[in-house]
Amino acid sequence: METIIGYLNNMFAALPRTSQMLKLKQDLLASMEEKYYELKNDGKTENEAVGIVISEFGNIDELISELGIGQNYGEELLPFLSEDEAEGFVAAKKRTGLLIGFGVALCLIGTALLILFTTLAEEGSLGVSEDFGSMLGIISLTVLIVPAIGMFIYSGMKMEPYKHLQDGFQLTYQLKSYLQQKQKAFAPTYTLSLIMGVGLCVLSPIGMFVGSAFDGNVSTYGAAIMLLVVALAVFLLVYYGQIRESYTILLTTKEVTKAKKEEDRVIGAVAAIVWPLATCIFLISGLMFQQWQINWIVFPITGILFGMFSAVYNILKVKNNS
Template sequence: MDTIISYLNNMFAALPRTVQMQELKQDLLGNMEEKYHELKQNGNTENEAVGIVISEFGNIDELVAELGITVEDDGESDAPMLAPEDTGSYMAAKKKSGFIVGLGVVLIFCGVALLILLSSLAESGFLQGILTEDAAGIVGVVVLLMLVALAVGLFIYSGTMMERYSHLHKSFNLPHYLRAEIQQRSSAFAPTYTLSLIMGVGLCVISPVPIIIENVINDNSTTYGVVALLALVALAVFLFIYYGNIKESFSFLLKEGEFSKEKKEENRVTGSIAAIVWPLAVCVFLISGFVFGSWEINWLIFPVTAILLGVFNGIYNVAKGKEHS
């Protein structure tokens, strides 16, 4: 029943908070609660009862139109209205894209790890009679290039697959019932996303452990530890990309976070500034290095530039906050 209440709250979030709307909301909640308990008594499971109730009472657009209620305007009233099949196909494509890109990154990590492993095995004599040290290096490089080529192909395929949804980046609107459904799905996905972040960060934190252990066992070699580190980091990056893409699909459709109007404007301004500042920073780095020979210290240009851009971003946010207050 909590799911239905949360769904109803999301459905009415964009509607005016008037006495009429509160009465309508309470009436609708009463009907939904009655139907829910009826279904439970008939032997339906929790998920079945919730799904049936939402499917029968979830669309209030016609009721809102009949009552002549004005919905809060977000400035995109002329934008096309998305249908359930549009959002469904977009989220499915975004999820698939995350898996493909994550797999491509893992392949690159595997190629590097395999190159290091083959070189180490040949150097230690483990591959004696099978591959010489030079041959092992060549095989490792060839496999690495093949895996990189395959990964690039996956990246291109992913980009091409998402290109069909490029028109959504202009503007779109969602029906109230569909927005409420997506918000509900986003809330349900939040624990999974949080768990993926925890696991990914945990894998990154423990990734140096194999190197430390190998150093304790054998002071002269850390090769196998590096291979294990790359494997752990590859898995962590895959989690970040795959589950991050799913999270991003919800944020994009709901126009939240990075896709809100305010954030888009902020990214446009800071992106324009960064497009000017970073090339200048590179020019200063090269001139100070080749002309003045200050290679040992001029690398500080990049962290200083990043800090200055961060300060500018903070000042801009404060200024925009004062402007809207």
């Protein structure tokens, strides 16, 4: 099979490296590989199988002429991605996933500490006034949010060297096969993290519901515990989700269109407004109106509404472009 791959690479070496040529090469290699293994299963020797495959698929110039592609040499060339660049991108996404996941977890932990200190001060367990307890909680929240913001900014800077991937690239057959194997090996880990993350989110309110059946203050502690559990769930979903996304991006070699970039920009802009607003509503309703036992619902509601917006926006964009 290596002989066939080398032959195909030599045949396409003199042709323009356009997206059309890349697709033709990948389709042709898949057909040649299928025919090769079919011949091997029929008892053909290595040399016989290679010879038959090359004789059947070897006339690439004729195939290009029949399909009418590759004539426009002015089409933008797509550069090949090296193995070092691919490995570096996966490593960078892994680091940014760690930073973003940990940063979001810190924000949730800070909110849990705010609830905890405020409740303890109200009960007199801290031996300080309610105002001082609330201030202590706000300080704890601020101390954790500041490094979280730094992590978000730093993670964005770590991905700057790979922004050129949005303009499109090509993968060699060997590199694509290697990445597909890595993605397949990672799939069980991602599935497990997804199950654990979603499961923790679903189970997180149980302590608060149980506590509310006995005492209102106990339910407040349950809200703090719920946020800690959600922090762990979010970390799992973000960290392993970023790793999975790295393989998805690398194995999707199509150029990112202007419409897709515009869609990402709009959804990102809305997210930048909606989620901070939801956090403000959560804190105001808790600090001013002491509704910790119920105001946590603002986050799942925001998530559902934001998901609906993203889906509707995507459908409308597709409809307008069709």
